[in-house]
Amino acid sequence: MIMSVLQAVLILIGLVLLAALLTWVERRLLGFWQDRLGPNRVGWEGTLQVVADMIKIFFKQDWTPPFAERFLFIAAPVIVMATVLLGFAVVPFTPGIGIAGNLNIGLLFFLGMTSLSVYGVVLAGWASNSKFSLLGGMRAAAQMISYEVFMGLAVIGVVMLTGSFDLNTIVRAQRHLWFVVPQFFGFVPFLIAGIAEAHRLPFDLPEGENELGAGFHTEYSSMKFGMFFVGEYAGIVLISAMTVVLYFGGWQGPLLPPTVWFALKIGAFIALFILLRAALPRPRYDQLMSYGWKLMLPVSIANLAVTGAVMLA
Numbered sequence: 001m002i003m004s005v006l007q008a009v010l011i012l013i014g015l016v017l018l019a020a021l022l023t024w025v026e027r028r029l030l031g032f033w034q035d036r037l038g039p040n041r042v043g044w045e046g047t048l049q050v051v052a053d054m055i056k057i058f059f060k061q062d063w064t065p066p067f068a069e070r071f072l073f074i075a076a077p078v079i080v081m082a083t084v085l086l087g088f089a090v091v092p093f094t095p096g097i098g099i100a101g102n103l104n105i106g107l108l109f110f111l112g113m114t115s116l117s118v119y120g121v122v123l124a125g126w127a128s129n130s131k132f133s134l135l136g137g138m139r140a141a142a143q144m145i146s147y148e149v150f151m152g153l154a155v156i157g158v159v160m161l162t163g164s165f166d167l168n169t170i171v172r173a174q175r176h177l178w179f180v181v182p183q184f185f186g187f188v189p190f191l192i193a194g195i196a197e198a199h200r201l202p203f204d205l206p207e208g209e210n211e212l213g214a215g216f217h218t219e220y221s222s223m224k225f226g227m228f229f230v231g232e233y234a235g236i237v238l239i240s241a242m243t244v245v246l247y248f249g250g251w252q253g254p255l256l257p258p259t260v261w262f263a264l265k266i267g268a269f270i271a272l273f274i275l276l277r278a279a280l281p282r283p284r285y286d287q288l289m290s291y292g293w294k295l296m297l298p299v300s301i302a303n304l305a306v307t308g309a310v311m312l313a
Contacts, residue, residue: 008099012085019233024050026274033278054226062222065128072127077220077227079120084234087113091241092168094251094258106167107159110242111152114197117235118144124228125216136215139285143196143203146292151193153300157186157307158246171250180247185303187247189296194239196292199232201277203288240269 024039024046031038039046064070089099090106103109118141125137159165161182162173173179180187196203217228244250244265251258283291 004099007097008089011088011093011097011099015085015088015234015237016230018237019230020050020054022233022236022270023053023229025270026277029271029274030278033275057222057226060222062224065130065219067129068219069127069129072123073219074224076120076124076127077217077224077231079123080117081227081231081234083113083117083120084231084238087238088234088241090167091238091245092171092250093241093262095168097259098168102166102168104164104166107155107165107170107246110167111148111155114144114151115148117197117231118148120231121216124220128216128219130219132218133216136218140199140216143288146289147193147196147296150189150292150296150300151197153297153304154186154190154193155246157183157303160304160307160311167245167250171245171252174249175252178247178249183247183303183307185299185306187243189300189303190246191239191243192296194243195273195276196288198235198239198273200236200273202280202282204282236270236273237266240266240273243269 027049028038028046039049042048042052064073087110090103090109092098100106100109121140121144122137125133125135125140128134158170158179161179162170164170170179217225220228241262244262248265251262253261256264
């Protein structure tokens with residue numbers, strides 16, 4: 001029992017530190033891809049930039065606007081960060097490393113946590129009592145709820161092939177063939193929905209700096225803003241980890257240890273998230289919603305129908 005609690009604490013601390021480190025990784029990769037310098041002044045190759053950013057956030061004034069709904073204003077970033085970290089409870093990092101072990105509803109738990117994170121964003125927009133924040137919260141609610149539909153439909157094909165919601169079982173079922181091959185048209189909607197859930201470019205319209213200031217967290221500062229920031233980067237790691245578990249064999253691979261394989265696969269998807277930010281423009285909001293309902297929904301339903309027909313045949 002003590003070892004399980006200790007393992008859970010170490011995993012969560014490591015995830016928070018990794019999310020903070022990603023702020024440096026992202027800026028370095030963006031600098032490389034866009035042929036410019038990233039952070040390179042504080043520490044070796046800018047590695048201490050994360051520490052400098054954390055010190056700045058800690059010592060900034062933690063201000064709550066007098067016109068805000070105080071309790072909900074404070075609770076919103078806590079909800080966002082808590083739901084993301086709870087989502088990692090069911091992720092099997094290796095056969096022996098994970099928080100919740102063989103939870104037979106692991107996939108449902110993950111989908112539930114992504115749904116609950118919507119509340120944090122919506123409450124942040126409403127409790128700020130600001131037009132820009134409210135518009136950002138409304139955008140986030142519509143976007144996240146819409147793309148959760150396609151995310152849920154996309155993973156049903158994997159559940160049909162394995163007959164289980166247990167993520168360990170899903171990983172072991174890919175021993176001979178990764179599900180990205182038979183479930184490619186489930187993988188694509190899942191990944192796109194994950195990008196939208198994490199509010200990452202090109203789907204970062206809830207923040208929309210050129211339109212809404214900073215969207216739902218316009219009125220936030222200091223550690224409350226820092227929790228939104230860390231929650232976003234932890235969300236990138238969570239979506240990458242779930243993509244690897246569901247479609248790319250999880251920890252499985254030849255020669256290298258399971259931990260190394262899992263880390264390499266997650267790193268590749270994190271780099272993809274950053275590359276999208278470097279390469280793609282932001283669409284209009286109506287284009288984003290049309291893209292989801294008119295393209296992602298039919299593709300997800302067609303994938304379900306074909307998977308069911310093949311299994312019956």
